[in-house]
Amino acid sequence: MTEQLPPGWHPDPEGSPQLRWWDGTQWTSQTHPTETAPNKKMRLWKALTLGAAGVVALWVLVAVILNVTGETDRMRADDAAKAAQSASAAATTSPSTASSTPPPPVTPADRTTSAPAVPPPVAAPTSSAAGGLPAYVPPPPDEDGNPPCPLPTGWGVGATGSGVMATVWTDGPAAVSATVRKTSGEDEVQPATIKSGQDLHEFDFPSIEESSVKEVLINTPTGRCYATPDPETAALGH
Known part of the structure; x- marks a missing residue:
């Protein structure tokens, strides 16, 4: 059994690159373009604008993360230098307090290392491609057939x-x-x-x-x- 088409705009059975109106019983003379050039340009421009905005936002986020990470590393280096200076000064001014017993060797398990700060993963910006927009479905003809x-x-x-x-x-x-x-x-x-x-x-x-x-x-x-x-x-x- 042949499936009955519902009333609406369908691909032209005559092979033209347009849509033709099917009123439920027969093909009418009303046609409609599948898409217009100005509409395509507008949709593509919107997609490109959203994509560019996403790229700029990504670069700004990466710059902020790198700046925070560099500042943290500098603070740790300053703290380590101050601790070394304090230890050296204490050893110079108080030699009598030094122990004659050498300290036990430090095993790998005793060493504590601070892992470098790793920035959190950043999601790639999403952009709407022109092809991903919902297809435009034209309304039916008016009461006069226009x-x-x-x-x-x-x-x-x-x-x-x-x-x-x-x-x-x-x-x-x-x-x-x-x-x-x-x-x-x-x-x-x-x-x-x-x-x-x-x-x-x-x-x-x-x-x-x-x-x-x-x-x-x-x-x-x-x-x-x-x-x-x-x-x-x-x-x-x-």
Whole structure:
């Protein structure tokens, strides 16, 4: 018996490097990229930053341990020198008190040696590799069949703390627009032209309250998608 696929995003049966939506009975026309270049760069940068911070912390800990160990050895050497000076002075000023009987030989078992201080083991710093991050699972299409926009395109509260802002990432020059669909049924549209070499554009809607937003749609030459509500993503440009 053939196992029935659950509704969701699955590898495209046509062989394209994208995900295709299976509604439980058939494959639809909605597709979604498996991963975006800006998102990969952000995850790799975070992994490298955590790794560098771990290496710096390790070197600082090793330097502290070596400094403490060296200070301990110097103190022991000073104590030994002072003890030797005291013994020599006592032997010089009181020769009559010296015993004629030679002291017994010192056996290896009688010798006490102080073991050198060994620093405790230091755990190697851990870093999150880009491949170890959980895989991004895109949400399903909206009620009109529009697929979600590839990350990190998204929308959230504006940079000033009021209104809403949509952040769009794209490759190369293109004519794009953002449509804020309100719960009241009204739409507010802003067009823009992405220039060559520009991969980020911000659409600012200062007069629209976040609570009145039903959906934010992004229109590009390749089609329409809906931006996921993510305040951190919308503020990436600042």
